[in-house]
Amino acid sequence: MKRFVLLLLFVITCMQSFAYTSQGNWRWRNNNGSETTATWRADQNQSIRINSIDNIIRLRIQVNNNTGNTKGINSNLQYASAPDGPWRYITNFEGNNAFRFSNTNAKVTDQSPTTQQLSGSSNTFIQGKLFVKTNELDVSMTDATTTEFEYSLQPTDNIEPNTTYYFRIPGNDYPVALPALKTTATVKTQPKLLTNGSFEEHAKDWTFKVLSPAAATTSLADSIHKDGIHSLIVNVTQTGTATAVRLTHKAIPLNVGHTYMVRFWAYATKNSAKLQLALKGKKTLPYSFKLYTGWQEYTFAFKAADSKAALHFLFQTATSYVIDKVEILDENNEEVDVSMNYMWQNNRPESEYSWLSADGENSEQLPDGRTVWTFSDGWYGYNDTTTNSMSTHQLLRNTFVTQSKPRPNGALHTIIGGTLDQPQALMIPPDKRGHDNFFWPRDMTVENDSLKVLLPEVIQWHENDPLTDGHRQAVGVFSLPDLKLQSIKWMPWLDSVTTNYIALCKGDDGYTYAYGSRQITSTENHAVVARFPTGQLSATTPWQFLTNDGWSNDPANSKEIADVQLYSVARLGYHNYMSLFLNPLSDKIEVLYAESPVGPWVGRSIVGQIEGQQDILSYFGLLHEETANNGVYTFSYSNIGNIGQMLDDKTVYWPSYLKADLKSLSPFNNNVAPVDKLEFTANHKGKRALLQWKWETVVNTNRFEIERSADGRKDWTTIAVVSAKDRASAANYELFDNKPFDGKNYYRLKRVDITGNSALSPVKLVTVQSAAVATIFPNPTHGAVNVIINSKVKDNITAVLTDMKGTVVHQEIIPVTAHSSQYVLHINQNLAHGLYSLQLKGKELDIQLKVAIQ
Incomplete structure (x- = not known):
């Protein structure tokens, strides 16, 4: 497993010690003028009240550096409903957030400079920034300086009435009371399916019941919470039947057939404490959990069978439970991919040996519409859809899982190596060495009727040694559509190279780009890039590596293209690329954008929040391109805890699936590809048909497919495939159909671009009559x-x-x-x-x- 990673990160975290910059004075202002002319809503360091979410509000914050050293700070802004958190990043999306950046503002411009307007610091002032859309910007401050940031914020309908919200720039000391605002009782909010889920109104809408001989009590806790300022404690001193101690929420309205997810935070004072959730309508949906002694997020996804259902929590161990932030999210939630969570929880046949939990969740859409997932280091056995626990000790280093159709209805089937009696990893090094030697698979691509997988090597030389990088990388080739392993071969140009290439992206120029990382420190990696002709990922076509002097066959001098590791890279459109990543030890998922697959990468933005769970590490930010829908993408991150916790709670080692309109943040959405102009003719030449075409500006074109039909409506057959001559300029093409039908022949041309997308030409008719x-x-x-x-x-x-x-x-x-x-x-x-x-x-x-x- 990845225990060595956990240990390493724990040691690093404990060793780090910093002197911090400090967040100083602050002030709220109206959105009625420029950076210097807008009026103030209150005095310095005074909170405000809002009774509407319709208006933009602006917050000015001072930051001081008195550390004695130059310091780098980040301008992120967070909010919380308690002064001690938990804190959430303010992003460009509403999602489930109470605030977002306004994204547009007629009064001020994003990243315009600030002047000094707050008092209280005698340091030298340096210009700050005003943020309308940018939510992530690193700033360097020399010693004895002060700066000011101003944030253009839009409250959302996720805001809570009668609630005080606090704001901070993370990574600072806070000698001054935090910026705050309070909502009124009448502020407009989005009605919630489950009310009072954070127990801010004490026991409203909840009923607690104890049946003899069980004994239990409830109380509110003010010092421990995950939302608001309260949580609920259930202290069970004696158990009875499984349903003897229950907490019930009033009936919740549901839409029959829709997908929902119950989400709540909880912990117990005893490990493996039993808690059962039950949704009771005309029939009951039960789901069992085992709680641990640290705050953890628990979920249960379901399809509504009834128009309303009551939610029950059944406490089944003699211990104290703490529960907070209970909510029900529907399938239209803008932040959590509820449908994806439902699919992975419920759509693995219980009678089939299958994936139970794992990490490294790369995905690739296949030509037949299915999606294939690859995982590393997973637990495997037989899935029980009524419990969050699993009974298995079978660990496999890698597998495939096929998804038959889009979420939430896709059936999931696991492909392993070996047999059910002796299961093994699907992809095994062809010349195993050391005590343990295996692959943690990374990105995949479809080429020439095959699925190809990047396979970096992992090795344990001796039994008690740590797992290390083997400094070799192979490509695995699987036939389609049956996904049968055809070969695993080492790529010799990557032998002894310390860079692992983990992400692939097909570019505009006929090349596929492979992204690797160069380790700088234990928690910092920088990206490098290589390329190969699209369609030629193999052990025989050498890669080219980007260096300061251009493209080279030698990876030794690879140029760093980003100061982060690019975990996933996707092409959004013409000269429009995006990378998604999660830095080690970070609590945020971020994106970068570029006009070229090699950068420069700009527009760094936070798009997802890691909900910090105690004793659980989150890592691997991965994009799932097959989910793209009008710019909205699903992305994920992996989680890991200790092995005992994993077996008691599958989701400790499950990916978390989020979604957002990632394309909307790209500064390159207005890049327009040159217009493709097609001239296509078809004529009778004796007993043959002559097909001729000219494609003006064949940017991104991979090939042309000529299709023929006898009636022009159905049964189109590909009779020839012609590779594009030049992907950067126009070209003339000519082809004879030597065996046309006797009579009418309908022809059309399919242009296929380098990403697999296609477009059809108008249909042309040729009539061929046989000689008398x-x-x-x-x-x-x-x-x-x-x-x-x-x-x-x-x-x-x-x-x-x-x-x-x-x-x-x-x-x-x-x-x-x-x-x-x-x-x-x-x-x-x-x-x-x-x-x-x-x-x-x-x-x-x-x-x-x-x-x-x-």
């Missing part, structure tokens, strides 16, 4: 000459009969119709016995036949 055919019957004959002519057109055929000396003995015109008919030559003389030659000539007939007269 003639025979003599009977032959030999006793005098009369009978000719059978099969003609496709109405015609006048000239018939000339000559003897073997070449003398014309008979000639006439035969009028034929457009079908097969028999004609008798009108010969007015008795022909001598012997051989004769009959020539028949017309529009489509020119033939000479031998005639024997007996």
Whole structure:
């Protein structure tokens, strides 16, 4: 497993010690003017009240550096509903957040400089920034300086009435009371499916019941919470039946057939404390949990079978439970991918040996519409959809899971190596070495009817040694659509290279780019990039590596293209690329954008929040491109705890799935590809069809596929595939169909770009008629000459009969119709016995036949 990673990060965290910059004075202002002219809503360090979410509010914050050193700070802004958190990043999206950046503002411009307007610091002032859209910006401050940031904020309908919210720039000391605002009781809010889930209104909408002989009490806690300022304590001193101690929320309205997810935070004073959730409508949906002694997020996804259901918590261990932030999210939630969570929880057949939990969740859409997932270091067994625990000790280093259709209804089937009696990893090094040697698979791509997987090597040289990078990388090739392993071969140009390449992206220019990371410190990695011709990921086509001097075959001098590791890279459009990543030990998922696959990368933004769970590490920010829907993408991160906790709670080692409109943040969405202009013609050339086309500006074109149909409506068949001559300029193409249908032939051209997307040309018609055919019957004959002519057109055929000396003995015109008919030559003389030659000539007939007269 990854215990060595946990230990390493724990040691690093404990060793770090910093002197922090300090967050100083602050002030709220109206959005009625510029950075210098907008009026103030309150005095310095005074909170405000808001009763509407319709207006932009602006917050000014001072930051001071008195550490004695130059310090780098980040301008992120967080909010919380208690002064001690938990804190959430303010991003550009509403999601489940109470505040977001306004994104637009007619009064001020994003990242415009600030002047000094707050008092209280004698340090030298340096310009800060005003933030309308940017939510992530690093700033360097020399010692004895002060700066000011101003934030343009929009309250959302997730805001709570009668609630005080606090704000901070993370990573600072806070000697001054935090900025705050309070909402009124009448502020507009989004109605919640489950009310009072954070127990801020004490026991409202909840009922607590204890049946003898069980004994239990409830109380509110003010010092421990995950939302607001309260949580609920349930102290069970004696258990009874499984349902004896219960906490029930009033009936919740649901839409039948829709997908929902219950989400709550809890812990107990005893590990493996049993808690059961039950949704009770006309029928009951039960789900069991085992709680641990640290705050953890628990989920249960379901499809509503009834129009309303009551939520029950059943406490089944003699211990104290703490529960908070209980909520129900529906399938339209803008932040959590509820449908994806439902699919992974419920759509693995219970009778089938399958994935239970794992990390490294890369995904790739297949040509037949399915999605294939690859995982590393997973637990496998038989899934029980009624419990969050699992009973297995089977660990496999890697597998595939196929998804049959889009979430939430896709069936999930696991592909392993070995047999059910002796399961093993699907992808194994071809020349294993050391005590343990395996692959943690990374990104995948579809090429030439195959699925190809990047396979960095992991090795444990001796039994008690740590797992280390093997400094080799292979490519695994699987046939499609059956996903049968065809080969695993080492890429020799990556031997002894310390960089692991983990992400792939098809570019605009006919190359696929591979992204690796160069380790700078234990918690810092920088990105490097290589490339190969699209369609040629193999062990025989060497890569080129970007260096300061251009592209090189030597990876040693690879140039760093970003000061982070690019975990996922995707092409959003023409000259529009995005990378998603999660830095080690970070609590935020971020994105970067570029016009080229190699950068420069700009527009760094926070798009997801890691909900810090106690004793659980989160890592691997991964994008799932197949989920793209009008710019909205699902992305995920992996989680890990100790092994005992994993077995008691599958979701400790499950990916968390979020979503957001990631494309909306790109500064390159207005880049427009050159207009493709097609000239396509199809003409009859004798017995063949000549197809000609010219594609003006064939940017991004990979190939052309010529399709033919007999009726122009259905049964289109690909008769030829032509590779694009030049992906950067126009080109002329010509192709003959040597065996067209007899009669009508409909042709169309399919242009396929480098990402697999395609476009069809208008349909062209070519009519090909077979040449007329003639025979003599009977032959030999006793005098009369009978000719059978099969003609496709109405015609006048000239018939000339000559003897073997070449003398014309008979000639006439035969009028034929457009079908097969028999004609008798009108010969007015008795022909001598012997051989004769009959020539028949017309529009489509020119033939000479031998005639024997007996």
